[in-house]
Amino acid sequence: MRIIKLFSLVFFLLFTLWIFYCFLTLPDLSGVGNKTRSPSITVLDDKNDIIGSLGDVYGGVTDINAISSYLKYAVVVLEDKRFYSHSGIDFKSLIRAIKKNIKERRYVQGASTITQQLSKLLFLNSDKNLSRKLRELIIALYLENNYSKEEILYMYLNRVYLGSGLYGIKAASQRYFSKLPKDLSIAESAVLAGMLKAPSRLSLFVDSKSSIKRANLVLGLLYKEGYINENQKISSQKELVSISKKRYIDSAFTRYYIDWIYSKTPEDILKTNKDLIVSSSLNLKMQKVTYNVVKNVSKNLDKKIQVAVVIMNNKGAVKSLIGGRSWAKSKFNRATQSKRQIGSVFKTYVYLTALNVGYNPSDKILDEPINTGSWTPKNFANSYEGKISLERAFAISSNVAAVRLANSVGPEAIISQAKKLGIISEITKEPSMALGVSSLSLIEVSGSFGAICGDGKPVIPYGLESIRLRSNELIWKREAPKRKKIIKNKTLKDIRYLLREVVNQGTARKLSSLPYEIMGKTGTSQNNRDAWFIGCAKEHVIGVWLGRDDDKSMKNIFGSTVPLEVFKRIVTAL
Numbered sequence: 001m002r003i004i005k006l007f008s009l010v011f012f013l014l015f016t017l018w019i020f021y022c023f024l025t026l027p028d029l030s031g032v033g034n035k036t037r038s039p040s041i042t043v044l045d046d047k048n049d050i051i052g053s054l055g056d057v058y059g060g061v062t063d064i065n066a067i068s069s070y071l072k073y074a075v076v077v078l079e080d081k082r083f084y085s086h087s088g089i090d091f092k093s094l095i096r097a098i099k100k101n102i103k104e105r106r107y108v109q110g111a112s113t114i115t116q117q118l119s120k121l122l123f124l125n126s127d128k129n130l131s132r133k134l135r136e137l138i139i140a141l142y143l144e145n146n147y148s149k150e151e152i153l154y155m156y157l158n159r160v161y162l163g164s165g166l167y168g169i170k171a172a173s174q175r176y177f178s179k180l181p182k183d184l185s186i187a188e189s190a191v192l193a194g195m196l197k198a199p200s201r202l203s204l205f206v207d208s209k210s211s212i213k214r215a216n217l218v219l220g221l222l223y224k225e226g227y228i229n230e231n232q233k234i235s236s237q238k239e240l241v242s243i244s245k246k247r248y249i250d251s252a253f254t255r256y257y258i259d260w261i262y263s264k265t266p267e268d269i270l271k272t273n274k275d276l277i278v279s280s281s282l283n284l285k286m287q288k289v290t291y292n293v294v295k296n297v298s299k300n301l302d303k304k305i306q307v308a309v310v311i312m313n314n315k316g317a318v319k320s321l322i323g324g325r326s327w328a329k330s331k332f333n334r335a336t337q338s339k340r341q342i343g344s345v346f347k348t349y350v351y352l353t354a355l356n357v358g359y360n361p362s363d364k365i366l367d368e369p370i371n372t373g374s375w376t377p378k379n380f381a382n383s384y385e386g387k388i389s390l391e392r393a394f395a396i397s398s399n400v401a402a403v404r405l406a407n408s409v410g411p412e413a414i415i416s417q418a419k420k421l422g423i424i425s426e427i428t429k430e431p432s433m434a435l436g437v438s439s440l441s442l443i444e445v446s447g448s449f450g451a452i453c454g455d456g457k458p459v460i461p462y463g464l465e466s467i468r469l470r471s472n473e474l475i476w477k478r479e480a481p482k483r484k485k486i487i488k489n490k491t492l493k494d495i496r497y498l499l500r501e502v503v504n505q506g507t508a509r510k511l512s513s514l515p516y517e518i519m520g521k522t523g524t525s526q527n528n529r530d531a532w533f534i535g536c537a538k539e540h541v542i543g544v545w546l547g548r549d550d551d552k553s554m555k556n557i558f559g560s561t562v563p564l565e566v567f568k569r570i571v572t573a574l
Helices: 003-022 071-077 091-103 114-123 129-147 149-157 171-178 188-193 208-224 228-243 251-264 285-298 343-356 391-393 399-409 412-422 429-434 442-453 491-506 562-573
Strands: 041-044 050-054 276-280 305-311 318-322 364-367 386-389 465-471 475-476 520-525 530-537 540-548
Touching: 003 091, 071 149, 071 188, 071 208, 114 149, 129 343, 171 188, 171 318, 188 208, 208 228, 251 285, 251 318, 251 540, 276 305, 285 305, 285 318, 305 442, 305 562, 343 391, 343 399, 343 412, 343 429, 343 491, 343 520, 343 530, 343 540, 364 391, 364 399, 386 391, 386 442, 391 412, 391 491, 399 412, 399 429, 412 429, 442 530, 442 540, 465 491, 475 540, 491 520, 520 562, 530 562, 540 562
Parallel strands: 041 276
Antiparallel strands: 041 050, 276 465, 305 318, 305 540, 364 386, 465 475, 520 530, 530 540
């Protein structure tokens, strides 16, 4: 008996000390509403529509009277229906949750009121333990004692997370519905309230079907509690059907592009620590087409094979960019960050250099085995045609002819020509350079074709157009660089002719049926590790690359196969 009493005393003392410790370790409650946060970057497309963001997007502070009454009703009925009657703690729900947790012998259910949720948003983390829970209850009582119910609801709605990086009801209502909170309909209010249970999953941009299903549940609760009548319920259900049919842009849909934009944002601007609005050159239609093509083509490929695509106009404005199969699974951008051997695409620079020093497409070259000392290049399938024209050698992508031509004009001249076109990566001077053994990025190779597809002037790929603060103050604007012609008119005419012949009678002849003028060059690196097609169509350069991240061989995939299919589907859909 004495042992039990002693044990009870010790337990009581420890419990008292624990509660005292929780009180001592409470955060400073005087700073309610003064929390700092990291700035966000909101990215717009070429039509000034939002395509995504980096960082958390916070809406401006919205007065409780500037929020739809139906939204307030929906949040209360769903999250805390006794909100206006309890003192910050709903003891009925709390007791029910305790019983449930004891039964399950683990923390499985909470009973957080809106006030308790606000205390977490303001001061605490989401850890599921008794210490955090006790602090939450204490803070909730403090809030209820110092603020009105309307003020508590107001602070909650201005801070709550609503999916897709959106914090606060103003940011969410504008992003999802292009409306201010006061203008939200019953159906729209139900959608936003429904997201609160699992905002990351129930975002309209992530899973619109589940979001709408949840909103219907909210409508049912609003009707049951008498906040709306039957006619309002029926009309709101019809509106939800309309909302479900709208096409919402998943941030992952454009995220490779957004990440690239961020990498190009001047560092001094990022250090301003202010929310930024970035205008980009991305065209949403082209991005959607590219995304869908990559998605559909990838279904028939080995799961380890990645696909990257860049589309830019002849001035360098990047209109679409896909850096891999799935941004969610891999953030690595294979269009901008990866450097891979470009294979026969490099022959474009070799032939351009030759044309520039006086060669003509009709000039003859020997398509026969050549020995360069320790290295003996070979044609694909060991096929040779003897003495042929440059246009024929280029069209069939003869390796030995390219090596002979490179030896003739010299590696320094070829490298100089490539650099003028915008190639910034290192290029080997070895005899094998003509076959594209140097590793380059898809975006720089695509950019180099801009001068060829366009007016003979160098093209620097870009996506940033301007940067503004949320106040609409312009703080940065792209200045178009001065462009001087780097390809003579005759040379430009001849290289474009060679690139057309690749399509008309060469390795890209699968594209010859398209009712547009197509120019381009296929490329396959050693052992089928990389497959490329860089083409020009409809005043745009479209660069396509396929390969594995582990740099292993792709069976039966060449520059003349899947890359052409991707290119063809994109061009046809644009």
